[in-house]
Amino acid sequence: MKRAEREAAYVEFATSRRDQLRRIAYGMCGDWHRADDLVQTALVKLYVAWPRVAHGGAQDAYVRKILLNAAIDASRRPASRETPTDQLPETPAPADTSTEDRASLVAAMQLLPAQQRATVLLRHWLGLSVVETAAALGIAEGTVKSHTSRGLAALREVLTAADA
């Protein structure tokens, strides 16, 4: 395959997956700007690995792994991601849902450990199976089940307290 064909395939794939990846990243970090940074990082790595990854038809699994790994790493060292700047960042357009609703669940998710957050997203937003989630995160299937169960329970607790 020539470079132009490879790049066309990459652009088609990245364009079709960008919004889904952004939502995963947002669910992981709770900030759309940081989510965009994470997705860009993942897509650049995907471009570099594209010839071997696309050859095996594993683009979705690969970029999801990279994205989640980057998000989990970032959540472990949030301070290192902050850099002083003279310019204010561009403000994203407001979302369709109300600010109050957006703040409640996604904000509550940020209180969960990163892997619990990831399992909740993969299982209950992306609809992946336990086996697929375990493969995506590189953890055991039993761990996926326990993370998901604990994550949902913790979310319900936080939201119940907030609604009270």
Added chain:
Amino acid sequence: MQDLVDRLHAELAGAPGATFAVADTMAAGRRAVRRRRIAAGTAALAIAVAVGGAAWAVAPGGDGSSRGQAAVDPSPTPTPTATAPPTADTGWEPDEVLRTDDAGRVSLNPAAEEIDRHSFLEGGTAYHVALGGEEYYALASVDDSISTQRLPAQGMSLVEWANAQAVLGSGDDDGAFGSNGADGSGWVTIDESSRLDAVPGARIVEQRADPGLGDSFAAPGDPTALAEVVVDGTTYFLAVRSIDGATDAIPYRRDDVVTTLDAFLSYCLERYATNDDGGSEGLR
């Protein structure tokens, strides 16, 4: 639970517009790939200096077609403090070996000293040059693309390396080591626990599971390993990963630069370290 799931769907559905374009990631990816192909960072140089200097630039083995011509005077040891690029005022990048113009004509950096050249019957020309205190392989392919790699190049000869680029450029990574049939993926298999088994004809001298080469080498959690193997009396180092259950092994024929598995690990760690563009140089 369904109420939580519904709420999650509703919240994530309301995404603002993206602050980046896919084209931006492709541009950054191209830069990362270019850095990857202009290989051998400071670690390779440090290894080279550690083993005694410029002998590193002469890749051993190969088909012999370029061996004799590839030999260079080992006396001037390359150093990271090479003089300022003599090509700066001509618009050439310090590490830019070849260019093609709109008409497909290939030009060699005028500051480069040609050590060897090989033209392929099917088109394309490979060069082995010295430039700015370093040595490079460069290939002008028939599709006008340029590939460049700073030596060492997996211990490959010029012709082997050029053939590997042609295979990689075709999108078929299998057997990318070259035309001599040296494909590390046919020598070992890797299992889920990152253990390697040799196939008949290959002997594993030493292996190390999960060397931690990073996301550019394999997705997190995928089985990976390094190994020293002997095939037909020749020693190779392998960087092995599993792609969808299939073993992919990148060979490096032992040379004067990488003589032990420890040295190969150091070399791989540098090659796959994430650079500013989010990519890495890689082994090939």
